[in-house]
Amino acid sequence: MIVNISENHNSHSMISGVLATPELRADRWISVLYLARKWEKTKEESIKEQILSVLKNLEEIELYFSYPGSVCFNRLNDYLKEDDSKGFLRLSQRISTTIISKKFHRDVSVWDVENYEDDPFNRLPQAISHVKAKPYFEVLSVVPHARSRWQHIKEETRGVRRPEDEFIYETVVIGNAADALKGILLNSDIGSVVLYEGFEKGSNGKDSFLEVFKEVIDFSSLDEGDFLSLRLAQAIKKIRPELDIFLLSDQSIEYFSGKPESRIFNRIFYQMEEPLEIHLSILEAIHVRYRTPFFDNLKRYAERPIATFHALPIARGKSVFTSNWISDMGEFYGPNLFLAESSATTGGLDSLLEPTGNIKDAQEMAAKAFGADRAFFVTNGTSTSNKMVLQALLVPGDIVILDRNCHKSHHYGCVLSGAQPYYVEAFPLVEYSMYGGVPLKTIKQSLLKLKSQGELDRVKMVDLTNCTFDGHVYDTRRVMEECLAIKPDLIFLWDEAWFGFAHWSPLLRQRTAMGAASAISEALTRPETLAAWEEQQKTLGENPSDDMLLETRLVPDPRRVNVRVYQTNSIHKSMSALRQGSIVLVKDVKFEHVESQFHEAIFTHASTSPNLQIIASLDVARRQMQLEGYGLVANAMRISLEIRKQINNHPVISKYFKVLSNSEMIPEVFRKSGLSEYNDKNISWSKAVEAIKNDEFIIDPSRMTLSCGHAGFDGTTFKNILADKFNIQLNKTSRNSVLLQSNINNNRSDIALLIGVLNDISIDIENKFQKNGNEYKNNFQSSVDELIYNLPDLPNFSRFDDRYRDDPESHTLHGDIRSAFYDAYDESGCEYILLNSSEIEKRLESGPTLVSANFVIPYPPGFPIMVPGQVITEEIITFMRKLDVKEIHGFNKDLGLKLLKKKIAE
Incomplete structure (x- = not known):
């Protein structure tokens, strides 16, 4: 039972309420404070009635939170009954401001209901005083006990606290599986879940709050089998996979602990025979996530007295702090930045190129956190991450289906690897001078066209941007499944530079590369997937037409599919990492066959002097998320x-x-x-x-x-x-x-x-x-019309010049971008023509063909409107002439367009 989540003082839509679910409670408490101020000022009975209504709604929500707790909440209701508007205002202000500021995380005084009036609101929180606050979290306990016992359970868990505990937690007690799911959706402070065997399923009727999530997140396990604790744990992991789950059972735990499905629990206990052991296990599990192997070692390294005889004078900071001229740099950054610098990979610091210690541990923890099999830290941005993947997995002559509007690193990756890009176009948004994403139909058409020309075996990869700079997010699972139905061994590279945070949204996670790859891997093991493919084959027949394949929601053959997915993330773009902190995530069943060449790509692109602070920030960003x-x-x-x-x-x-x-x-x-x-x-x-x-x-x-x-x-x-x-x-x-x-x-x-x-x-x-x-x-208005209505059409990719195509007679778009790129190194084989020269019109009409010698990338819109070897069309020239941006990479207006002369092909 929970109030409609769209009912808050901001009147968000249902979908916006779902997306921001954990934050809605704070809005309601602000509503209480707003009404409390009005009541204190006017003493109107109608306002008191509004407060009663809001508190009734809040009472249903507060079940899932530790603070302010039932005692404090009851005190509020007492003030209402006693018509004490002043007391109600003081307490509601304390509660609402504490919730908004999260002061209850770091200041134990706010939990003292009896003495709250003696504690001024402006008191310095513990974290700002000399005593560092312990990190705070909450534990959700799902119990079969009567509600009258819940407060006793909370008291028992407080009773096993110890001064030496690394963390501090409060307990939220609820009594059924449905409320458990609501709790972890609503309360972002929950870090662990304890399941007491014997609780009820709950919500036999329809629950409007859970219905939306049930349709998007697979809760089907709750409706299957008899072992409700296991089924609830599986559902919890679908929502928040990072949570630790403990089981207290009165069944034969020795027998169940040997089963594979028991691994979903961090530990299984026989009821409450070991309360301290449960407490320590909860803290230890949090510590596992809290641990940052590289950052912890870097801090220890900075505390040691070390003499450096390597090539990094700034290490230890002596050249800075003793300088007459640059000591202000030391004052600005502080000593730890320099104490934590080194050119060595010894002394506990490990090597990013070939990690064997704490960097290896940190990468393994990151892989688990993101739902990947492997993770690789990169300290020079996702531009490098993309080039690493492309160079590792592609060889000269391979074809890669590539979004023409993707980041330039993908295009350069083709130059480096020698792979031939088959450019596919995103849908245009001409009125805003931008592109969206590449329609699935367009991707399928490219694969089917290559298949019809006998070149499908050369297609190794589909390379797309998810989400795009402007926020277009693919249905990644559908894209991969339908492409795999056409070619079961395709590799996918999803550039998710801007989308790394999405893993921690239960609604957006399914649209990430790793989220979709996990879902596909799981689906391939189910008998119904094979049945669906067999049924589709009956419908399609032996030789379906391309039109039929394009219009059908294709199902891959689970017996032939290999899940090979790579995801690159700019951690620094959406998490707390330093600039250029990036990561490559891998879920590839064939990785052992490409591992050596992947490491060669790392050796090629990674610096031998990586920034230690960036590595540490990647480690810490994972911890935080x-x-x-x-x-x-x-x-x-x-x-x-x-x-x-x-x-x-x-x-x-x-x-x-x-x-x-x-x-x-x-x-x-x-x-x-x-x-x-x-x-x-x-x-x-x-x-x-x-x-x-x-x-x-x-x-x-x-x-x-x-x-x-x-x-x-x-x-x-x-x-x-x-x-x-x-x-x-x-x-x-x-x-x-x-x-x-x-x-x-x-x-x-x-x-x-x-x-x-x-x-x-x-x-x-x-x-x-x-x-x-x-x-x-x-x-x-004239200026507005020019910006809103007089917009240049966005030019599509034309084609590669015949000299860079394997078969000039074919109708496919891929070409040898690498040869064209290096042909431009020969200045004698190049020419320049001014953009507004009449010579361009003559060449467009009667030849010779205008062929771009390099990448030309205007910012905005930020995609290459010309690539090496591309035929330049009238549409491209028109677009270039209408551009009024100052930054165009690859184009010098004083020299004009750089072109490849025809003689290169002769």
Whole structure:
């Protein structure tokens, strides 16, 4: 039983409420404080009735949280009954501010209900005083006992605490499986679960809160078999796989402990015969996740007295702190940065190139955290990660199906490996000068075309970006399954530079590469998967047409499929890692066959002097996400959804700015659910579920494309205004928009700053209208029209010149990009033509063909509109001439286009 999650003072939609579930409780407590202030001021009975209603809703939610607890909550109700508005205000302020600030994590005084009036609200929390607070978490205990016993259970767990404990926890007690699932969905502080054998299933009727999750996350185990504790543990792992689970049973635990399925539990105990041992086991399990092998060793290394005779003068910091000229650098960064620097790989520091100690341990922990089989740390960004994977898995002559609009590292990876890219096009969003994702039908068409020409055996990889810079997220599982149905041994590389955080969202995890790979691996073992393939074969027949294959939701043959999935993440883009901290995640059943060449790729690209601080930050980022990532990601979702709502509903801001909706970012054909906007209050559960589960593309909720063209700003100009005048920084722009990103670093104060700035800019525009008359309005509207309506068409990839194609007569698009790239090194074989020269029109009409000698990448939109060896078309020239951006990589306007002369092929 729980109140409809859309009922909060912000009136979010159902889907937005689901995405930000752990944060909704705080909103309700703020509502209590708001009403308490009104009641204290007016003493109106109607406000008291509103408070009663909110508290009734909160009472159902507070079941799943330790703080403030039943004693404190009952005290609030007593104040209401006694009409003590002043006491109610004091206590509600204490509770709400403590919850918002999470002060109960670090200050034991806030738990003292009896003496709360003696504790001023501005008291310094323990973490800021001289005594460092112990990290805090909560334990969910699912028990078969009567509710009257729950408080006693909490007291018992407090009774086994010891001063030497590394961590501190409070217990949340509930009585059935359904409430257990709600608890881990609502309470992000829960770090461990203890299951007492004998609890009930609960929620025999439909539970609206769980229904949406049940459709997206597989809870089917709860409806199967008799061993409810095991089935609940399996369901919990589907939601939050990082949680530790302990079982207290009165059954034959010796027999069950020998079964494979028992491994889902950290440990199994015989009922409550060892309360201290249970307590220590809970703390030890948290310690396992808390441990950061490399970072811990680096801290110990920094504490040792070491004399350095290696080539890193900055190590230990003596050259800095004793300097007459650069000591300010030491003052700025502090001593630990220099004490933790070394050029050596001994003394406990390990080697990133061939790790055997703590880096190896840290990578294994990262692999487990992300749901991968293996993980490799990279200290020079995901650009390098992508090139490593491509070089390791591809050889000259291989074909890779490649999103033409992906990051340039993928294109350069083809140059390095000698693989031939077969470029596939994403759907265009011309009105915003950007591309979305590559439709599945387009990918399947490329595979079927290569198959018809006898070249399918050369296709080794499908390489796509998930999510794109602008937030387009694939249905990764469907893409891989349908491609594997055409070619069962395909390798997939998913560039998830921007999407690493998604693993800690139970709704978004399924759309990550590792999440989908795990789901496919599990499905391949089920008999129904083979049955589905056999049934499909009957429908398709022996020789299905390409049209039939394109229109069919293909099922792969589970007997032939090899799951070979690689995922690259810029940890620094969405987690607490230093810049250029990246990771390669691997789930490849054939990895042992490519492991040696993968290590060769690491040797090729990784620095022999990797930054130790970046490695440490990757280690720490993993720790943080495993212990609090679920709540942090939920907060980032909440920030984004609130920004969307505030901007798009504001009476003044919305005239000039808008966060583009799902329907504006994704064509209807790819949104079968019909979901148009995350904050649509009228959306039904079924639509919400269908979108997340089945739509071909969704928008990453944390990414917001803010249209600024109606305010008369192009993206680059507006980005600079925000940075220079208002200290608001952002990254990506388009011709008429900027990209806002919410992440685990943002808070509600950031929302207030952004909304305030946009309001000031909007009011300034309106004031200029009033002061400057019609001429200003006309000029302003002309600028808007230029940005909104007079937009260049986005050019598609044309083709490689015949000299770089294996078979010039074929109709496939792949080509030898490597040869073209190195042909451009011969200056005598190249020529330059100015972009606005009439010579270009003559060449386009009568030849010789214009062939690009290099990559040409305008920012924005940030994709290569020309690659080495590509034939330049009229559409490309038109686009280039209309571009008004200042940054175009590979193009010098004073020299013009660099072209490969025809004589190279002769």
